Amino acid sequence: MDSADNQLVAFSDADARLQAVVNVSLEGVLIVDGDGRVRFVNPVAAALLHRRAEDLIGRIFGLPFMVGEVAEIGLLRPSGNLLITEMRTAAITWHGEPAQLIVLRDVTKQRRAEEALRDAEGFSRTILNSLAQRIAVLDDQGVVVMVNDAWHQFAVAHGDEQLRKTGVGVNYFDVCLTATGVGSQYAPGVLQGMRDVLNGELPFFDHEYSADSPDEERWFHMRAVPLHGQRRGLVISHTDITDQRRHGWAVAEANALREQLQARERELLAVSTISGTGRSVARTQRAESVLRVDSPAIFLDCVEQYSALLDAAIEARSFDTAPNIQVSARALAVRLGEQHAVARDVVEIHLAALRSRSIDASPSRQQAYLEDGRVLALQLMGYLVTYYRDGVVV
Amino acid sequence: MSTIVLQLFIAGRTPRTEHAIATLQVLIVERLAGYPCELVIVDVLTDPQQAEERQIFATPTLIKESPLPQRRIIGDLADADGLLTALGLPPARLPS
Numbered sequence: 081m082d083s084a085d086n087q088l089v090a091f092s093d094a095d096a097r098l099q100a101v102v103n104v105s106l107e108g109v110l111i112v113d114g115d116g117r118v119r120f121v122n123p124v125a126a127a128l129l130h131r132r133a134e135d136l137i138g139r140i141f142g143l144p145f146m147v148g149e150v151a152e153i154g155l156l157r158p159s160g161n162l163l164i165t166e167m168r169t170a171a172i173t174w175h176g177e178p179a180q181l182i183v184l185r186d187v188t189k190q191r192r193a194e195e196a197l198r199d200a201e202g203f204s205r206t207i208l209n210s211l212a213q214r215i216a217v218l219d220d221q222g223v224v225v226m227v228n229d230a231w232h233q234f235a236v237a238h239g240d241e242q243l244r245k246t247g248v249g250v251n252y253f254d255v256c257l258t259a260t261g262v263g264s265q266y267a268p269g270v271l272q273g274m275r276d277v278l279n280g281e282l283p284f285f286d287h288e289y290s291a292d293s294p295d296e297e298r299w300f301h302m303r304a305v306p307l308h309g310q311r312r313g314l315v316i317s318h319t320d321i322t323d324q325r326r327h328g329w330a331v332a333e334a335n336a337l338r339e340q341l342q343a344r345e346r347e348l349l350a351v352s353t354i355s356g357t358g359r360s361v362a363r364t365q366r367a368e369s370v371l372r373v374d375s376p377a378i379f380l381d382c383v384e385q386y387s388a389l390l391d392a393a394i395e396a397r398s399f400d401t402a403p404n405i406q407v408s409a410r411a412l413a414v415r416l417g418e419q420h421a422v423a424r425d426v427v428e429i430h431l432a433a434l435r436s437r438s439i440d441a442s443p444s445r446q447q448a449y450l451e452d453g454r455v456l457a458l459q460l461m462g463y464l465v466t467y468y469r470d471g472v473v474v
Numbered sequence: 475m476s477t478i479v480l481q482l483f484i485a486g487r488t489p490r491t492e493h494a495i496a497t498l499q500v501l502i503v504e505r506l507a508g509y510p511c512e513l514v515i516v517d518v519l520t521d522p523q524q525a526e527e528r529q530i531f532a533t534p535t536l537i538k539e540s541p542l543p544q545r546r547i548i549g550d551l552a553d554a555d556g557l558l559t560a561l562g563l564p565p566a567r568l569p570s
Contacts, residue, residue, distance in 0.1 A: 116546045129531060141531050142548035145560050151550035154485045154533040160522045162485050162533070167549060 095175055108165070108184035110136075111174050116143040119174055128165065128184060130157040144169045144180055155184070164188045213317045216246075220278060220312040222253030234318075252316065274304045278314055288321070298322045322443065330450060334431065337454050341423040341461050371416075371425040378419060379429070385412050386460075387433040393452045394445070409456065410473040413463030417473075423461060430457040477510040478563065479539040482551075483530045485518050494534050494551035501554040506564055541565045 099120065102109040108125030112118055118136045126133045144151070146169055155163040165184040172181045205228075208215055214231040216224050225248060227235075235246050246255065253274070259267040266289055273285030285304040290297055301321045307313035372379040389412065392405050416425065434453055438446045463473045482498060484491040495515065502511045518525040518533055528537070538545040538561045545561050558564070 116548075136531075139529060139531070140546050142535050142546040143560065145536075145547045145549040145551065145553075145557065147550040147553050147556070152490065153548055156485070156518055156525060156530055156533060158526075160519075162519070 094173075098172070098174075102181075105183075108186070110141060110182040110184070111172070112141050112143065112180050112182060113174070114143075114178060116140050119179060125184060128155055128163055128186060130159065130161075141182075144182055152187075153184075164191045213319045216252065216316045217307060218252050218274075218314045218316060222251050222274070222314075224248050224250050224252055225313070231318075270302065274314055274316070277304045277306055278312065280306070299325045326443065326446065330434075333450050333454060334427075337430070337457055338427055340458060341427055370428065371419055371421050372428050375419060379425075382412065382416065382429050383432045383436070385415075386429050386456075387437055390433055390437060390449060390453055390456060393456050394448045405456075406459075409460055410463050413460055413467050413473050416460075416464055417467035421464065426457060426461050426464065430460075476541050476565075477512055478506060478541065478565070479512045479514070480561075481514045481516060481528075481537040481539060483516050483518055483525060483528070483533055483535040483537075485533040487517075491534060494536075497552050497554050497557070498536070501557060505554060505558055509564055536561075538563070 102120075102122045105122055105124060108128045109120075109122040110118055110125050111120040118139050118141050121129075121133045121136045123133070126136060129136065144167060146167075149168065151167045153165055153167050155165055157163065164187050166187050168183045168185075170181045170183075172179050205226075208226075208228040209230075211228060212230055213228075214234050215228040216231055217226040219225050224246070227243070227246075227248060231246070232243065235241075235243050240246055244250070246252075253271055256267040256271040256274075266287065270285075270287050273282065273287065276282040277285050284306075287302045288299065289302065290299050298320065299322045301319045303317050303319075304314050305317075307315055371382070385408070389405055389408055392408070396405060416429075419425075430453060434449055437449050441449065467473045480498065480502075482494065484494070498513055502513060516524050518530060524530075532548045534548065534551055536547045536551055536557070538547075543562070547557070547560050551557060
């Protein structure tokens with residue numbers, strides 16, 4: 081044999097050895113020539129492509145182009161299904177010609193699982209971010225592992241722009257341990273509550289607290305619930321309950337006012353009975369006989385008059401030291417007396433004025449309407465009693 | 475000068491395919507400025523017929539249709555300069 085023949089034999093041996101190795105490989109292997117034409121395909125690669133090896137030989141698969149060591153490509157099956165594979169390549173010599181060895185590993189399931197996980201995480205995050213409550217997820221050591229947008233925004237609004245004090249990575253238990261200032265006296269109890277939930281001794285832990293801002297008093301409800309799933313941890317939420325609290329106070333105020341006005345009304349009826357002079361007196365209180373229903377225009381006018389008085393009272397900050405307000409209040413009492421108004425009418429005017437004035441008012445202004453309004457309503461009722469008793473309000 | 479025709483076969487719009495498209499656009503606008511170029515993008519998920527006719531086995535596949543010789547490349551299409559070399563572009567200008 082001459083040297084060319086020896087070389088051919090050597091190539092054939094090398095090719096045969098390579099072919100033997102790749103034929104038993106668990107990964108798909110193709111060998112393509114300089115045009116990207118398939119010269120060899122192992123059974124796994126044929127199975128990945130859902131084609132017979134003989135149908136692939138001679139077809140152009142493509143020349144691999146890599147930026148790193150691994151590229152991700154999709155394998156298109158005749159059915160139209162797509163497999164995701166990781167591709168590695170090596171420059172080799174095949175039958176004496178330069179060629180590319182392409183190794184393909186099916187990662188479809190892995191990628192689908194990762195995609196599903198990303199979708200699930202994205203879904204959970206979207207839900208958490210849609211909530212107005214501030215929410216943080218803690219691990220079993222108390223370290224914050226996730227916060228929602230509301231938590232982030234609250235931190236930024238309160239000077240923790242980089243979330244160094246309350247963001248991901250911070251130990252929330254340590255935050256409670258080192259708390260100072262307003263509300264810090266509750267921190268040990270809160271810490272214990274969170275630990276009890278974490279240890280399964282409590283199903284959840286609730287805590288209500290106030291946090292004063294420079295402008296107003298605000299109230300919050302904190303809840304800690306255990307994190308269900310493989311990882312132990314806690315979900316902490318803080319809900320602003322200031323409006324609910326205010327609403328509760330407003331209801332209590334209205335009830336207190338109603339009771340006081342009813343007492344005045346009883347006084348008024350007693351005066352009417354004793355005097356018996358046929359003077360202008362209040363209507364007998366019946367459900368269908370109210371100023372709002374009987375004379376809606378006058379009722380609305382009185383609400384407007386009362387609202388203006390309310391504004392003036394808040395501006396003056398002292399009803400007793402505002403003679404003009406007293407004069408106007410007496411005039412309103414006379415007008416109501418002429419309409420034979422009763423305590424219920426005064427309450428309705430008062431509440432209607434509070435409603436209209438509280439819209440778009442700041443929380444502190446709403447509080448002022450509640451407090452000053454009660455004084456004004458009582459004063460008005462007093463004037464009305466005087467009117468019914470004496471016929472005039474001096 | 476004949477038009478440089480490139481065909482890109484992708485499977486859906488993923489960040490990876492968006493990156494490949496952006497690389498090709500840079501390649502055409504910056505590296506092949508002055509050459510008439512045409513880039514055709516085919517999504518094999520919405521146009522399987524084309525994939526079958528062209529016997530596409532993998533995505534992304536980039537085919538240089540013209541000028542000849544035709545070239546077919548698969549893999550990570552994220553390096554404009556490397557792609558130019560692999561595609562044999564720009565074409566050598568004929569001596570005037």
